[in-house]
Amino acid sequence: DAGVTQSPTHLIKTRGQHVTLRCSPISGHKSVSWYQQVLGQGPQFIFQYYEKEERGRGNFPDRFSARQFPNYSSELNVNALLLGDSALYLCASSLGGGLIGELFFGEGSRLTVL
Amino acid sequence: AQKITQTQPGMFVQEKEAVTLDCTYDTSDPSYGLFWYKQPSSGEMIFLIYQGSYDQQNATEGRYSLNFQKARKSANLVISASQLGDSAMYFCAMSSWNRDDKIIFGKGTRLHILP
Numbered sequence: 491d492a493g494v495t496q497s498p499t500h501l502i503k504t505r506g507q508h509v510t511l512r513c514s515p516i517s518g519h520k521s522v523s524w525y526q527q528v529l530g531q532g533p534q535f536i537f538q539y540y541e542k543e544e545r546g547r548g549n550f551p552d553r554f555s556a557r558q559f560p561n562y563s564s565e566l567n568v569n570a571l572l573l574g575d576s577a578l579y580l581c582a583s584s585l586g587g588g589l590i591g592e593l594f595f596g597e598g599s600r601l602t603v604l
Numbered sequence: 605a606q607k608i609t610q611t612q613p614g615m616f617v618q619e620k621e622a623v624t625l626d627c628t629y630d631t632s633d634p635s636y637g638l639f640w641y642k643q644p645s646s647g648e649m650i651f652l653i654y655q656g657s658y659d660q661q662n663a664t665e666g667r668y669s670l671n672f673q674k675a676r677k678s679a680n681l682v683i684s685a686s687q688l689g690d691s692a693m694y695f696c697a698m699s700s701w702n703r704d705d706k707i708i709f710g711k712g713t714r715l716h717i718l719p
Binding site for chain 1: 650707712
């Protein structure tokens with residue numbers, strides 16, 4: 491069975507641009523969460539979606555938004571990119587609606603903002 | 605506020621030895637879960653072990669065990685009989701059963717297993 495898949499794996503943008511990152515959860519998983527991991531730090535929670543509804547939000551500006559589709563895949567959008575947005579963006583899926591229990595992570599999308 | 609602290613930025617351990625990775629946490633929530641994840645150089649986070657705050661016994665998963673000391677708010681990961689493939693970043697994480705569904709991670713410990 492396929493694990494969590496993320497696209498693109500690497501991308502380069504310039505300041506002020508917009509980026510869309512995509513995530514497909516494991517089949518049967520209804521929850522998707524997003525994380526930002528800056529080099530040398532642990533992942534920072536951005537959003538969690540369950541059954542297409544936002545269930546949790548981390549301390550990120552409104553430039554960050556996300557949504558979940560009927561097939562449970564998800565998109566993370568970041569507007570007006572800043573240099574500090576350069577990071578590895580991780581997506582995780584899980585069966586239930588909370589963040590308790592095992593999260594299955596993808597390999598991430600590495601964003602570089604120039 | 606919730607907080608996870610990992611005080612060991614890096615560790616070097618001889619192959620086949622046991623290793624303990626430290627994690628302390630802070631929360632005012634009575635119900636919470638503690639996790640350990642492994643992150644190889646590929647970037648993917650791999651779930652290792654989970655401990656619930658009300659679990660009476662320490663969690664074990666194969667070579668991994670979690671030394672949970674609730675009064676001291678510590679959740680150390682113990683890896684027995686370390687292997688070269690254990691070399692990676694290790695993150696301790698916590699989530700709570702409250703209105704805000706969030707999970708927080710520590711800064712991680714880079715473990716190097718020496719042959």
